[in-house]
Amino acid sequence: MDTTFALEMESITKVFPGVKALDEVTLRVRPGTVHALMGENGAGKSTLMKCLFGIYQEDSGIIKLHGHEHRFKDSHDALKQGVSMIHQELSNVPERSVAQNLFLGREPLKKTGLIDHKRMNDDTRTLLKDLEIDVKPEQRIGSLSISMQQTCEIAKAVSYNASVVVMDEPTSSLTDNEVQHLFRIIRQLREQNVAVIYISHKMEEIFSIADEVSVMRDGQMIGTYDVKDITNEKLISLMVGRDAKLRFPEFKSTAGETVLKVEHLTSSNNRSFKDVSFEVHKGEILGIGGLVGAQRTELMEAIFGVRGTASGKIFIEGDEIINITPRRAIEHGLGMITEDRRGSGIFPLMNISSNTSIASLREYLNKLHLLKHKQLKDESIRYNEALRTKTPTMETLIQNLSGGNQQKVIISRWLMTLPDILIMDEPTRGIDVGAKFEIYQIMGQLVEQGKAIIMVSSEMPELIGMSHRVMVLCEGRCTGILDKEECTQENIMRLATKFM
Amino acid sequence: MEIKNVLKGSKKVASQYTTWVTFVGLLLLLSILTKGTALRWNSIRNLLIAESVRSFAALGVGMIIITKGIDLSIGYVVCLTASVAASFAQNPDYSSAIYAGHTFPLIIPILAAVAAGGLFGLFNGYLVAYGKLPPFIATLGSMSIAKGLQLIYTKAAVVGSLNQNFKNISQGSVGPIPNLIIYVVIAALVVYVLLKHTRQGTHFYAIGGNAQAARVSGINVERDLMMVYFYAGLLYGTAGTLLASRLGLANSLTANGMELDAIAAVTVGGVSQNGGVGSVGGMMVGVFTMGLINYGMSFLGVDSYYQQLVKGFIIIIAVYFDMKKYARRA
Structure with a gap:
């Protein structure tokens, strides 16, 4: 050498x-x-x-x-x-x-x-x-x-x-x-x-x-x-600096009744997703796998009402939701942690407390329709403490936190809206190993409480380690939904490259 | 060592409250230079009156800048609304009055001006929020439209000979306090409550800070954006009414350049051009800082050409520190 x-x-x-x-x-x-x-x-x-x-x-x-x-x-x-x-x-x-x-x-x-x-x-x-x-x-x-x-x-x-x-x-x-x-x-x-x-x-x-x-x-x-x-x-x-035998926490939860049903959903952009149908159950993590360009994020954004759809139906708890917007999605118990934390997640110049409460203001108004600042702050503290967000104070600007702690604030934001279904798009992207494990633990606790999680992930081990079932997309189409036992790297890759 | 810490601490405070420090510093400087004579109640009262109309414009554009917008149409919209207000408040026996021979109740000029301002606000807001036009361009267009409308409406003539009742709106006072100051306090309070204590106000900050994140958080970005321009328009309409009332006339030169004064004032007041940051307190301090500079220099007998120069540098310095403060940590 x-x-x-x-x-x-x-x-x-x-x-x-x-x-x-x-x-x-x-x-x-x-x-x-x-x-x-x-x-x-x-x-x-x-x-x-x-x-x-x-x-x-x-x-x-x-x-x-x-x-x-x-x-x-x-x-x-x-x-x-x-x-x-x-x-x-x-x-x-x-x-x-x-x-x-x-x-x-x-x-x-x-x-x-x-x-x-x-x-x-x-x-x-x-x-x-x-x-x-x-x-x-x-x-x-x-x-x-x-x-x-x-x-x-x-x-x-x-x-x-x-x-x-x-x-x-x-x-x-x-x-x-x-x-x-x-x-x-x-x-x-x-x-x-x-x-x-x-x-x-x-x-x-x-x-x-x-x-x-x-x-x-x-x-x-x-x-x-x-x-x-x-x-x-x-x-x-x-x-x-310690033994990390477990990369993924153990959590016990079994899938319950259906909370979200998507039928033949097709994007208004004809190069995006087509004819996607699936169901999500209470207490379940549904992983969404696929390569970049498989239109996973686009599908999630359409379900949350950020993007338009041409046809197809979305049911939450059995009710069809028409003309969905993020506001309506939130009212129906949906929450969405986006893939691009800096682009569509954080409000960089707002403090932790405001970043946490921004999606829940509607629930904290007094008779005069003015904000209940104290309660908003107290609740923000409560959620961030529960998730162990590390921050000097609640007044710290979110841009001064590390990626993992920013992500915890965003999760707190959505938990504060009391969602039944949480869409998490690349929940651990750019987060270090220690914080990753904590995010996984939080996800485990949420499904144990009976909430449903849809997790888009590009990391194969995460997809396999965390999901109860994995739906795989390829070029905008659903190429299969795998049960826990079938979730192997080979199976996922085979489905993810089906049309290539 | 201790002195070092104190210095460090005061540096931190200074950078956090740049606006206030500048204001108090100027105040002290002026009182030293004039041995206190510049700061008698009478002088301060005149300063407050002089800056009152600009405060309305500043509150309006301040809110818009918080949403990461800008409004260049202020000057001509205020000019148009002042002319509209004046046209309904002319003495009926004045032969070149726009509505010669008609007398309107006092509420009409006020309502007409505020409505005109509000309509312009909606127009700007629609172009920005739904038309997706850059605010700079949308309001550049409406600036010219407002100017054209003002000239057409007044046939480029002075709208003068206003009745005393209308003039009293701004020229009266309650005890020692001039009406104008009371109006400013009310407007500032309303905007304060809006920004600080309502959902919509919080949304303005969120939209300015990260519009995409705001949308995902369930905020109706388009509607809120349209409303911020609308509220600003209402404030401009009020400013127009008060200006016409104070001056006793309106013409095509009324309020010219007010957009730059207002934008400069709120910028000095710490409203960030990057959006998402600013407070009513800051905006008002900004307005009075700029006023104090004007007034102080006049008082000291500084040539008005130099006043322009100094004002320019102060704006640049204020923004420079603002940019440093919010620069992302590497």
């Missing part, structure tokens, strides 16, 4: 007021390897990366690139030195072409000083071909699928002749097929002797792509391990 490291971060310490975010953290990455960086949210992964890219100034420690000490002023400087980062959120300009995005800020010029569009497109075409990415340089990047856009960002990183590429949860919005494509590209990078730092919460990915894994916890580096020598359980216990 190569003796020099592509990147060394030695004894990095970073102190924020009141908290030691990084405590003598050392990370060494070899060229031509995929190095996974793991840890719960708040373990210090992003702080470490921000120190690398000069966004934060470390208090002490040394950063070496190929054996030479180096400090980056900012991410642009880092890029010029061959260190690039692919962020969890896309950072492209959707209205511009693929080539324009790839060469943003360093467009090739003609002698006249004008942009050489031809060369830009040609160079992009060659690059995309090398990476086996099937898009045209002239295509508007916003018209591509999320995964394609992400792949283009990787192409961009490669085009800078990067020797170190950092990927921050690159697969959080990708389907299994797309993840496979991404992995092919990562392996190609590895063969070109690039060092890849791969940040992810997903165990399965670490084991299939990484060579080494470094685990962080509470601002400290716990250790670096060869992936071959480590097990799933061991990794989890290293991350959470």
